[in-house]
Amino acid sequence: MSHISDTLHDPKPPRHGEPPLVVAPESRLFATRAARFRELEERLPDMAAFLAFNAHLARAQHRVLKERDVEPFDAQSFDMALAHDFPPLTPTSLLASVTWQADLKALLEALDRTLADKSEAFAAQRELLSALGGFEPATLDKIAQSVLSQPSVPAEYRGVAPLIGAALQIAWTRLSQSLKPLPHRPQGAAQGLCPCCGSPPVASTVQLGRHRSRVRYLVCGLCSTQWYLERARCSHCFDTEKLDYIGVEGPDGKRALPVRAESCGGCRASVKLMDREWEADTDPFADDIATLGLDMLLEEQGYARAGFNPLLAFGSDEG
Numbered sequence: 001m002s003h004i005s006d007t008l009h010d011p012k013p014p015r016h017g018e019p020p021l022v023v024a025p026e027s028r029l030f031a032t033r034a035a036r037f038r039e040l041e042e043r044l045p046d047m048a049a050f051l052a053f054n055a056h057l058a059r060a061q062h063r064v065l066k067e068r069d070v071e072p073f074d075a076q077s078f079d080m081a082l083a084h085d086f087p088p089l090t091p092t093s094l095l096a097s098v099t100w101q102a103d104l105k106a107l108l109e110a111l112d113r114t115l116a117d118k119s120e121a122f123a124a125q126r127e128l129l130s131a132l133g134g135f136e137p138a139t140l141d142k143i144a145q146s147v148l149s150q151p152s153v154p155a156e157y158r159g160v161a162p163l164i165g166a167a168l169q170i171a172w173t174r175l176s177q178s179l180k181p182l183p184h185r186p187q188g189a190a191q192g193l194c195p196c197c198g199s200p201p202v203a204s205t206v207q208l209g210r211h212r213s214r215v216r217y218l219v220c221g222l223c224s225t226q227w228y229l230e231r232a233r234c235s236h237c238f239d240t241e242k243l244d245y246i247g248v249e250g251p252d253g254k255r256a257l258p259v260r261a262e263s264c265g266g267c268r269a270s271v272k273l274m275d276r277e278w279e280a281d282t283d284p285f286a287d288d289i290a291t292l293g294l295d296m297l298l299e300e301q302g303y304a305r306a307g308f309n310p311l312l313a314f315g316s317d318e319g
Contacts, residue, residue, distance in 0.1 A: 019212040021185035022195050025173050025224035030062035036283040040290045043256070047290060053125055054289060054311065057166055060110040065170050068106050070099060072178070082183055087198035089175050089223065091148050091168070098175070101140055104167035108133055111163075132160045144168060147310050148199075148222075158313040165310025169222060172197055176223035185227050192235045194220035195227050200308040203272040203284040204235060204262070214277070219284045221308035234262070236269035236306045245273070246301075248294050258282050259291045261298055269306040270298045285309060 026032070037055035041048045078088040108129050115122045115129075135143075146153045147165045176196045183195035193200060202221035206214060217226040218235055233240050242265030247255050258278030263270040272291065274282045288309050295305055305314075 019207075019215045019228065021228045022182045023217065023226040024177055024179065024182060025226075027177070028062065029173070029224055030058050030065060030170075033283045033286055034058035034062065036281055036286040039281065040257075040286055044290055049121065051286075051290065053122060054286070056111060056114050056122075057163075057311070058286075060107050060114060061166055061170050063110050064103055064106045065174060068103065070174060078179065082179075082181070085184055085187075087186075087194060087196055088179065088183065089172060089197035091172070091197060091199070091222065094175075095141065095144060095148075098171050100144070100167050100171035101137060103170045104140065104164060105133075107163070107167050107170065128159050128163065132163055135160075140164065147313070150308060150310075150314055153313045161313035162311045165313075168310055169224070172223035176220075176225050182225075191229060191238065192218065194218075194223060194225050196220065196225040197223045199223070200306065201235060201271060202307050202309045203274055203288055204229065205282070205284055206231070206273070206275040206277065208276045208280055216273075221310060234264040234267065234269065235271050237264060237267035239264055239266040242266045246270075246294070246298065248291070248297060257287055257291055259287050259294065261294055261303070263298060263301075263303045268303055270303040271306045285311060288312075 034055045037051050037058055041051040041055060044051065082088055112126065112129050115126055119126060143153075143157045143161055143164050146157060147161050147168065153161045179196060185191070186193060186195045190198075197220060199220050199222040201218035204216050204218045205226075206216050216229060216231040218229050219226050229235055232243060234243060244263045244265065245260045246263050247260040249255055258275050259282075260273050260275075261270045262273045272284075272288055272294070274284060274287055276282055288307060289311060292312075298305065
């Protein structure tokens with residue numbers, strides 16, 4: 001374990017050649033995520049089966065996002081929200097009207113076809129696919145609401161919740177990709193929430209590239225929109241004075257993955273930070289799942305996980 005304290009705050013991006021403050025999700029983000037899961041599967045043999053399933057899941061998400069024809073969503077309400085700097089894609093407002101359950105059906109079919117010739121390795125997962133296919137729409141809505149309000153997923157739904165979370169990601173990624181113009185960077189108390197859908201981030205990434213080098217972006221856990229937030233600032237309470245950067249080191253004294261937890265001594269919240277200068281191919285969702293051991297360490301130290309990843313199901317065994 002290592003602790004690193006950053007004492008200097010990065011300035012805002014300069015006006016000349018300023019990096020974008022809000023970035024829409026890329027068209028191939030799920031395919032790129034699948035490739036990262038495959039890479040991590042090779043590097044982390046103890047988690048290989050879990051990571052391999054997530055690679056298949058991300059590949060199926062890519063296929064559904066690319067191939068399923070969806071009628072354009074009525075954008076009139078989007079325009080009003082954008083005009084008042086409100087997130088236009090708030091799940092609580094759209095869950096009943098977005099066709100995410102059709103995305104779920106297509107996702108289950110694509111994933112079942114992929115796993116058909118790997119039935120022995122993924123027998124338990126295929127049972128979940130079969131069971132989920134028989135759920136009533138009202139039950140699916142109930143689970144979706146639980147996923148979106150993590151960490152309150154009831155125990156009886158925890159096995160299927162990541163599949164529903166994956167379908168919600170498809171639907172909301174499609175919506176965020178269609179937004180034109182993009183919302184402004186959130187301000188004030190909302191600056192730690194996605195400008196498109198108002199969801200919390202899964203993690204933050206320090207970017208590479210000509211226009212975004214060394215700039216930190218939060219990445220939405222639901223729609224994958226990225227938005228700029230100054231570094232060395234808690235993304236939960238925005239404090240700059242009590243941050244600690246915690247990572248897990250191997251026997252050789254090195255971190256296996258380019259992931260640290262930005263942990264705040266003020267609010268006791270922790271969100272993972274991934275630096276693409278260490279590894280350009282890091283993915284916030286894949287690397288979050290691959291570093292669940294870090295979450296356990298943080299919990300032992302009294303930090304609460306603030307990252308929102310619909311591909312993981314958390315919650316108490318009550319309710």
